[in-house]
Amino acid sequence: MDVLAGLDACTTMEPDEGRVAAARDRLVTPEEATQLAELFRLLGDPTRAQLLYALLEAGELCVCDLTETVEVSDTAVSHALRLLRTAGIVASRRAGRMIYYRLADVHVRMLLDLSREHLRHG
């Protein structure tokens, strides 16, 4: 594989506005990388990951249901959910004295789904 394959392309092709724009879109600044790391960091804990995959399967679960899916106290689950909620990874809804959590958006679902595929067929 050519070490500089991507960078050498300009010696064999004329500049192209479309490709240039696409390359600029691909660039990730240190600030963006840090934001992405923050997202991954939140997914990168066994307790939180189990909660998220439980929500991926069930759609929506209350804290007491989620507590049964992991081996920690309900307090630890609550702390974990607060981190995920603050980061916009999950959303919550009150119904009586129970609070139901769900994955916040389709991107999070795709991320969890793709990662599961990576684990099994990577």
Add this chain to the structure above:
Amino acid sequence: MDVLAGLDACTTMEPDEGRVAAARDRLVTPEEATQLAELFRLLGDPTRAQLLYALLEAGELCVCDLTETVEVSDTAVSHALRLLRTAGIVASRRAGRMIYYRLADVHVRMLLDLSREHLRHG
């Protein structure tokens, strides 16, 4: 949205081997969730994330090039790369006294790519 939408389906439809098998494939055990968390944890550090996105853009880079993309010492970069290499996230190749690193497989590239999209259009 119905809280138990997924679970109630069996009251309105006959069992279906295809759907049952698909549901079983979707289930993530605590052990799998923990493995996935380990993957996310490794992506969840600003230094490592910057290195990975640099590799995503450039294809292949030596340690000295990678050191220029982050604000830490070459030693810290080496420690970070060892973690990623041990986990099978990056692969390395020696050429003279330089060692070139690249992303290990297409799944990692897709994961980084999808996450970048999440950050920008989520």
Add this chain to the structure above:
DNA sequence: CAAACTCCTGAACAGGTGCTCAAATGATAA
């Protein structure tokens, strides 16, 4: 009202993480 239930908050602490420094390894050049 009080009791019961679900969930959240703050404090404290053991354990883990990522950094730098100093030293070592492997490879090329003089």
Add this chain to the structure above:
DNA sequence: TTATCATTTGAGCACCTGTTCAGGAGTTTG
């Protein structure tokens, strides 16, 4: 060989993280 370059390794340490415990807040039930 000796010197130099690129990278790795191990030690030490400041900082961060996730947990439990104790207590509080909001909601329904008797």
